[in-house]
Amino acid sequence: MELETENNEKLDIISTNENNSKDKTEISHLKKFITNSYFHLFLKKLVFYFIVFFVGISLAFLIPRLLPGDPLRQFLSSPTGDASSWQRAIDELRAYYHYDEPLIVQYGYFLEEFFVYGNLGVSFSNGGRPVVDIVMPYIPYTLLMVIPVTVITFIIGNWIGARTGYSKGKASKFGYYIIIAMQSAPFFWMAYVFINFFVYETHFLPYGEYPPPIIWGDINNLAQLTEYYWLPFLVMVTCFSGGWATGMRSLMVYEKESDYILYCRKLGFSESKLRRYAMRNSLLPQLTGLNLRFNEILGATLIIEAVFLWPGLGTLIVQAFTSGDYNLIIGSFIVTILIIVIGNFFIDLMYGFIDPRIRVGGK
Amino acid sequence: MKSDITISKDFEIIFEKKSIKTLFFERLRLAWTNYRRQCMAVIFFLIICLVIIIWSIIPPFNDVTPNHGDNLSPSSTFWLGTNQSGQNVFNLLITGTRNSIGFGFLASLISTGLAVLFGVVGPYIGGVAEKITEFVTNVVLIFPVIPFILLLGTLTQERTMTSILWVIALFNWPWAARSIRAQVLSIKERDYIKISRMSGVSSARIALTEVLPNVLSYVFLCFVIITGIAIQVEAGIAMLGLGQQDYITLGSILWDAQHYGAIIRGYYHIWIPPGILIILFLVIIYNLHGSFSSTFNPKSRELL
Numbered sequence: 001m002e003l004e005t006e007n008n009e010k011l012d013i014i015s016t017n018e019n020n021s022k023d024k025t026e027i028s029h030l031k032k033f034i035t036n037s038y039f040h041l042f043l044k045k046l047v048f049y050f051i052v053f054f055v056g057i058s059l060a061f062l063i064p065r066l067l068p069g070d071p072l073r074q075f076l077s078s079p080t081g082d083a084s085s086w087q088r089a090i091d092e093l094r095a096y097y098h099y100d101e102p103l104i105v106q107y108g109y110f111l112e113e114f115f116v117y118g119n120l121g122v123s124f125s126n127g128g129r130p131v132v133d134i135v136m137p138y139i140p141y142t143l144l145m146v147i148p149v150t151v152i153t154f155i156i157g158n159w160i161g162a163r164t165g166y167s168k169g170k171a172s173k174f175g176y177y178i179i180i181a182m183q184s185a186p187f188f189w190m191a192y193v194f195i196n197f198f199v200y201e202t203h204f205l206p207y208g209e210y211p212p213p214i215i216w217g218d219i220n221n222l223a224q225l226t227e228y229y230w231l232p233f234l235v236m237v238t239c240f241s242g243g244w245a246t247g248m249r250s251l252m253v254y255e256k257e258s259d260y261i262l263y264c265r266k267l268g269f270s271e272s273k274l275r276r277y278a279m280r281n282s283l284l285p286q287l288t289g290l291n292l293r294f295n296e297i298l299g300a301t302l303i304i305e306a307v308f309l310w311p312g313l314g315t316l317i318v319q320a321f322t323s324g325d326y327n328l329i330i331g332s333f334i335v336t337i338l339i340i341v342i343g344n345f346f347i348d349l350m351y352g353f354i355d356p357r358i359r360v361g362g363k
Numbered sequence: 364m365k366s367d368i369t370i371s372k373d374f375e376i377i378f379e380k381k382s383i384k385t386l387f388f389e390r391l392r393l394a395w396t397n398y399r400r401q402c403m404a405v406i407f408f409l410i411i412c413l414v415i416i417i418w419s420i421i422p423p424f425n426d427v428t429p430n431h432g433d434n435l436s437p438s439s440t441f442w443l444g445t446n447q448s449g450q451n452v453f454n455l456l457i458t459g460t461r462n463s464i465g466f467g468f469l470a471s472l473i474s475t476g477l478a479v480l481f482g483v484v485g486p487y488i489g490g491v492a493e494k495i496t497e498f499v500t501n502v503v504l505i506f507p508v509i510p511f512i513l514l515l516g517t518l519t520q521e522r523t524m525t526s527i528l529w530v531i532a533l534f535n536w537p538w539a540a541r542s543i544r545a546q547v548l549s550i551k552e553r554d555y556i557k558i559s560r561m562s563g564v565s566s567a568r569i570a571l572t573e574v575l576p577n578v579l580s581y582v583f584l585c586f587v588i589i590t591g592i593a594i595q596v597e598a599g600i601a602m603l604g605l606g607q608q609d610y611i612t613l614g615s616i617l618w619d620a621q622h623y624g625a626i627i628r629g630y631y632h633i634w635i636p637p638g639i640l641i642i643l644f645l646v647i648i649y650n651l652h653g654s655f656s657s658t659f660n661p662k663s664r665e666l667l
Contacts, residue, residue, distance in 0.1 A: 048501070049505075051502070052502050052505050052506075055502055056506070059511075060514070063514070063515070063518060064518050067518055067519055180649050180650075181642060183645075184595075184642050184645030184649060185641075185642050186595050186599060186638060186641050186642075187599070188599050188602050188603070188617075189598075189602070189617060189637070189638035190638075192621070192626050193635075193638070195626075196626065196629075246649075291504075291505070292504070292538065295505065295506075295507045298507060298510075299507045299508060299510060302509060302510060303509065303599060306603065317510070317517075318603075320517055321516060321517040321605075324517065326518070329513075329514055329518065330514070333510055333511075333513075333514045336507065337510075340507055341505070344505055
């Protein structure tokens with residue numbers, strides 16, 4: 001078929017169509033994989049988070065070296081035996097840990113140890129055990145606290161916010177003030193309020209002792225663990241739902257006035273269905289805040305673990321703090337940054353999956 | 364002079380060089396007439412802060428000396444009782460609130476300054492500077508504040524107000540910088556900015572007199588929010604035991620209560636009031652924030 005344009009030029013359309021379709025079938029799967037926008041997002045975020053992790057590690061490396069004070073001061077405090085052999089031992093330790101060499105050389109050794117051998121040093125206050133072995137058992141407890149709290153506060157907070165945002169009247173106002181109070185309450189103080197109520201007055205839940213180690217197959221063990229888990233979890237959920245609720249509420253109030261809601265209401269849709277539609281549309285901007293919230297919740301979890309003696313990274317950090325153990329605190333800081341980086345990476349990937357616009361630059 | 368060049372009346376406004384001081388007072392007067400409710404809220408907030416500061420200096424209420432009798436219950440002489448070393452809890456609370464608010468303001472000042480720098484200057488210049496500021500903002504955004512403070516607290520063993528102030532200030536600016544950047548990018552595309560640029564007004568002057576005043580109200584909002592965050596983080600760290608001991612803040616009152624066993628022994632008059640004060644203060648800040656955001660989003664008339 002040939003078209004005649006205004007200038008009487010004949011365009012050969014069928015042949016160009018055929019050429020295009022021939023080219024399309026010849027694009028290899030590898031090319032499709034490489035030009036896929038999701039893969040681009042994956043690579044971009046991978047590089048970015050690797051850089052963030054690198055910056056975190058470098059900071060953790062630099063700060064104790066730059067501060068005044070000797071990393072070996074635990075050993076330096078009490079000389080044992082006669083002075084010259086003690087001095088020799090200290091010098092040998094110094095040479096072993098390369099503390100006398102220039103900063104760049106130390107940095108090189110540090111990176112090599114971390115990335116090649118996975119070795120974060122030795123904990124002096126725990127009798128010379130490697131830091132990685134000490135930190136490993138504490139990680140599952142922290143993850144067990146952080147991930148469910150993030151997910152459940154997201155769900156509950158947004159649901160509360162949607163309900164208060166959509167309806168009018170006294171209940172909505174009352175709910176609004178409750179949400180604000182919940183959001184502003186300092187979580188560490190709220191933890192003690194809860195402890196006071198649940199533990200001291202009613203003796204309902206255990207407090208002040210460590211929960212048993214996790215054995216995944218044993219139901220009794222898991223049930224016992226839940227008794228210890230219940231209180232910190234409740235505190236976290238109460239204190240962190242408020243933030244989602246207030247944001248969701250303002251988004252819902254804005255969404256309530258939009259055209260499709262008014263039109264559908266005239267058409268006779270039920271209010272709960274409309275609320276569900278409005279909530280779905282308001283949920284997307286909330287997802288962008290999930291990154292920041294995850295970091296916030298992780299930081300708060302560390303403190304809550306220290307308060308409730310839940311054996312996560314928080315208690316480890318407090319222990320390192322009280323004993324002044326350099327390698328342990330740096331190791332747990334690096335592990336914390338690793339958790340944050342991996343968590344944020346997955347959240348970004350999930351967000352890229354849900355909202356295709358950010359993959360192609362939001363145009 | 365003017366008779367030689369025929370310019371329309373509209374363009375004369377740009378060519379007429381007003382000083383920044385007159386522009387500032389013009390804007391202030393405009394804000395008072397148009398946004399009276401928000402101005403009243405801000406003034407109310409400042410009055411409360413002033414009242415607290417003055418109240419903590421007046422003689423009967425600035426007495427935080429110990430040894431008045433340990434752990435007394437609330438009575439007519441001691442309105443909220445005394446704590447474990449005999450200090451009057453009510454006076455402690457007022458002094459603590461003053462110090463906490465002062466700390467919040469200072470930290471927020473530094474943070475907001477950094478946020479304005481990274482949020483206005485970077486995107487306005489464009490090009491490489493914009494990409495660098497965006498990258499730095501994103502990297503610092505992800506950094507967790509609390510683990511870093513725990514790390515520093517372990518390593519330094521000296522905890523002063525200034526070190527905590529700097530750490531909180533240096534990690535709380537990125538989200539504000541991001542929001543300010545979004546605003547600046549949308550303002551940059553407006554017509555009057557383009558006309559100003561075309562008419563040859565210097566870039567710094569445009570940034571100061573045209574872009575900044577529109578963003579300034581949002582910057583004030585960020586200032587208020589960061590104050591709240593700084594107060595909460597400082598109290599949290601102090602309650603853990605990583606805070607400073609030079610000044611009495613609400614967090615240090617809570618730490619004393621926890622460390623010396625007031626919570627276990629059930630002395631509610633010591634540890635419940637500081638928490639309630641923190642909640643109250645943050646609620647006031649949130650109301651301020653809410654009243655501001657309802658003016659920025661003219662479509663959402665009723666957010667409160």
